[in-house]
Amino acid sequence: MPNPFVQKLGRYASLSDEDTRLLESACRDTRRTAARRDLIREGDPPGPVFVMLEGWACRYKLMREGGRQVLALLMPGDFCDMHVAVLDEMDHSIGTLTPALYTEIPRERMETLIASSPALTRAFWIAQLVDEGVLRAWIVSMGRRDSTERLAHLMCELYIRARNVGLCIDGHCEMPLTQIVIADALGLTPVHVNRVLRKLKVAGAMELGRGTLHIRDVESLARIAGFDDNYLHRRLKLAA
Amino acid sequence: MPNPFVQKLGRYASLSDEDTRLLESACRDTRRTAARRDLIREGDPPGPVFVMLEGWACRYKLMREGGRQVLALLMPGDFCDMHVAVLDEMDHSIGTLTPALYTEIPRERMETLIASSPALTRAFWIAQLVDEGVLRAWIVSMGRRDSTERLAHLMCELYIRARNVGLCIDGHCEMPLTQIVIADALGLTPVHVNRVLRKLKVAGAMELGRGTLHIRDVESLARIAGFDDNYLHRRLKLAA
DNA sequence: CTGGCGCATTGACCTGGGTTATCGAAAAAT
DNA sequence: ATTTTTCGATAACCCAGGTCAATGCGCCAG
Numbered sequence: 001m002p003n004p005f006v007q008k009l010g011r012y013a014s015l016s017d018e019d020t021r022l023l024e025s026a027c028r029d030t031r032r033t034a035a036r037r038d039l040i041r042e043g044d045p046p047g048p049v050f051v052m053l054e055g056w057a058c059r060y061k062l063m064r065e066g067g068r069q070v071l072a073l074l075m076p077g078d079f080c081d082m083h084v085a086v087l088d089e090m091d092h093s094i095g096t097l098t099p100a101l102y103t104e105i106p107r108e109r110m111e112t113l114i115a116s117s118p119a120l121t122r123a124f125w126i127a128q129l130v131d132e133g134v135l136r137a138w139i140v141s142m143g144r145r146d147s148t149e150r151l152a153h154l155m156c157e158l159y160i161r162a163r164n165v166g167l168c169i170d171g172h173c174e175m176p177l178t179q180i181v182i183a184d185a186l187g188l189t190p191v192h193v194n195r196v197l198r199k200l201k202v203a204g205a206m207e208l209g210r211g212t213l214h215i216r217d218v219e220s221l222a223r224i225a226g227f228d229d230n231y232l233h234r235r236l237k238l239a240a
Numbered sequence: 241m242p243n244p245f246v247q248k249l250g251r252y253a254s255l256s257d258e259d260t261r262l263l264e265s266a267c268r269d270t271r272r273t274a275a276r277r278d279l280i281r282e283g284d285p286p287g288p289v290f291v292m293l294e295g296w297a298c299r300y301k302l303m304r305e306g307g308r309q310v311l312a313l314l315m316p317g318d319f320c321d322m323h324v325a326v327l328d329e330m331d332h333s334i335g336t337l338t339p340a341l342y343t344e345i346p347r348e349r350m351e352t353l354i355a356s357s358p359a360l361t362r363a364f365w366i367a368q369l370v371d372e373g374v375l376r377a378w379i380v381s382m383g384r385r386d387s388t389e390r391l392a393h394l395m396c397e398l399y400i401r402a403r404n405v406g407l408c409i410d411g412h413c414e415m416p417l418t419q420i421v422i423a424d425a426l427g428l429t430p431v432h433v434n435r436v437l438r439k440l441k442v443a444g445a446m447e448l449g450r451g452t453l454h455i456r457d458v459e460s461l462a463r464i465a466g467f468d469d470n471y472l473h474r475r476l477k478l479a480a
Numbered sequence: 481c482t483g484g485c486g487c488a489t490t491g492a493c494c495t496g497g498g499t500t501a502t503c504g505a506a507a508a509a510t
Numbered sequence: 511a512t513t514t515t516t517c518g519a520t521a522a523c524c525c526a527g528g529t530c531a532a533t534g535c536g537c538c539a540g
Contacts, residue, residue, distance in 0.1 A: 043470075061380050064466055069383040071376045083365045091373050091471040125323045133331050135375040136311045140301050142382035143309040143427030147527070178487065187383030192527055194489060209488095226304055230283075231331040387497070418517065432497055434519060449518095450506095 003027060004077030004165040005051050005103075011164060011234065012126035013119040022120070026113060027051060027103045038095040039102070046084035048104040052076050055100030056176055060184065061092045070185035072134065073097075073158065073177075077165040082110060082124060098176045126233065133231035142187050145226065150186050151196045152225035155206055159215060160232060175213040200224070243267060244317030244405040245291050245343075251404060251474065252366035253359040262360070266353060267291060267343045278335040279342070286324035288344040292316050295340030296416055300424065301332045310425035312374065313337075313398065313417070317405040322350060322364060338416045366473065373471035382427050385466065390426050391436045392465035395446055399455060400472060415453040440464070 006023050009015065015023075030053060033039070039050055042061065050057075052074050059071040059080070071092055074080065080094060085107045105113070114121050137157065141150045162173045179197065183190040201207045205221040207214040215221060246263050249255065255263075270293060273279070279290055282301065290297075292314050299311040299320070311332055314320065320334060325347045345353070354361050377397065381390045402413045419437065423430040441447045445461040447454040455461060 059376075061376070063380075063384050067384050069380045071379055081369075083369060086362055086365050087369055087473055089470065091473070092376060122326055125326050129321075129323060129327055132372060132375065135372065135379065136299075136301070136332060139311055139375065139378050139382065140303075140309045142379065144303050144307050179489095180487075189528060190488085191490085191529080195527085198489085230329065233327055233331070419519095420517075429498055430518085431499080431520085435497085438519085 002166065004053060004075075004167075005079065007165050008077035009120070009123040009127065012130075013123040015119050015123065016117065019117050019120050022113060022116060026105050026109060027053060030101055030103050033096050033100050033102070035096055035098045035100075038093055040090055041093045042090050044090050046081065046087055046090055048106045049079055049082060049084075049110050050094065051079040051103045051105060053101045053103060055096060055098040055102075057094060057096045057100060057102075058181070058185070059092050059094050068184050069187065070181060071138075072131070073185065075158075075162060075165065076167065079105075079127075082114075082128060097181060130231075130233055133233065137231045147186070147188055147192055147196050148199060149225055150188070151182070151193065152200060152205065152221050153227055154182070154186060155208070155213060155215075156222055156225050156227040156229075157232070159213065160229060160234075164234070171216070171218070172212055172214040174211060175208065176211040177208075242406065244293065244315075244407075245319065247405050248317035249360070249363040249367065252370075253363040255359050255363065256357065259357050259360050262353060262356060266345050266349060267293065270341055270343050273336050273340050273342070275336055275338045275340075278333055280330055281333045282330050284330050286321065286327055286330055288346045289319055289322060289324075289350050290334065291319040291343045291345060293341045293343060295336060295338040295342075297334060297336045297340060297342075298421070298425070299332050299334050308424050309427065310421060311378075312371070313425065315398075315402060315405065316407065319345075319367075322354075322368060337421060370471075370473055373473065377471045387426070387428055387432055387436050388439060389465055390428070391422070391433065392440065392445065392461050393467055394422070394426060395448070395453060395455075396462055396465050396467040396469075397472070399453065400469060400474075404474070411456075411458075412452055412454040414451060415448065416451040417448075 003024055005027055006015070006020050009023065010020075035055075039057065040047055054076055056076075057074040059074070060068050061071060062068045074094070084090070114124055134157070137153075141153050145153060158175060159168065159173065162168050162175070167173050179193045180190045182188075183193045186193070188196075197208055200221075203220065203224070204216050205224060206216055221227075243264055245267055246255070246260050249263065250260075275295075279297065280287055294316055296316075297314040299314070300308050301311060302308045314334070324330070354364055374397070377393075381393050385393060398415060399408065399413065402408050402415065407413050419433045420430045422428075423433045426433070428436075437448055440461075443460065443464070444456050445464060446456055461467075
């Protein structure tokens, strides 16, 4: 099966065979973890760059009173923090949501990679900018969308991102998120996420269950969400 | 008066005289604008890097139904989007909040700057990572803090950032934000921002009026906010 | 095969913050 | 100087989403 890291970066710049080879060889040394394991914790000194190859993870921050806010969902192909190494300590944690396969690319290796080809440099920059765009889109969602729009918007985003790395087959894809994780990501309670999911199911827009997302009516879902994919910087071809 | 751009980057790496000179000369060519002018709009092709020298601006996104969400507040010393030029179009707008003085640094110039010294490279990376940290902190605020904590948290952040570039004098600083802008930033309504401001004033924590922020009791404000400055990647010395 | 635990589901009730409206005071425009 | 616009301050009312509580299901460990 194709390397999702290569697949993702390949969307942002046309990679030569040599670029591809470099990326693949940087992923040679893989590790497996169980679900709910932290790869790195808030306060830790930043380590290598993590690249997700299988399974999902998330960035998150724990609150004093015990709640948590998920800051980003990481799926295969996603990587974290090209440059964090220059910071003194992590300001958030990263943990797996499912059993996962990932690579750690040491900082020097990463720099060599970036320096080795203009296409790779460009691809990494774009990936970074898209990640920032996603952060901003989350802020927009939390600030100005109600719970239904918010959930629909997140599902549109995740669906497109998953499709970009080949994780979807016409209208449904693997999405191993519990309602609790979704609630932690959207700033809602699990109870309310459940209510909204029911509503979206009844509306015939989408269904989420048993780790799988089924998009029932893309148009309708995108309309509910007020979804515009410009922040992902690719043309929206949901119907494809 | 000192160049806030130099001042800001100087916090992140020790700049040689040569570095300082380079930065200052990149700011030679300045422009003035009135308040409420867009520097660039969503959908526009990305242009040069903007560096704020005087006055405030914000990144924002307009909603279909007319609302807007402020995504970041830019004060003197802040700059935007080192690498946006690689993207096809802007996914949000940037507009001034006050009359402003700023510089536009063309992309090539920016690249020369970054390439010209390891200290500058490092400083730009850190600035970028801190900006991302701020985005994440906003997500945490919107997801998990109530309106009072949220407003207090934003004021702590802005106070520290303003102090970093020399805009504060013991406990008060210029902060030309209307309650409407604050509401747009926090995902609240202006009416409610007003209520919360009154509450914080009565509590003796802070006062915001006539474009000026007065911190009345730092400890109390930070406690209300649940503020931890680790995401700004500098030691918190609010009392200094 | 069974007990336990995390997750999903649902109901009843409550509250933080939204909505709408009004008024006076600044500030900006002419 | 005066008109116009924007901003801040408050009050009355309402609802989206939180809170609390109870139940059931599926899965894994023993």
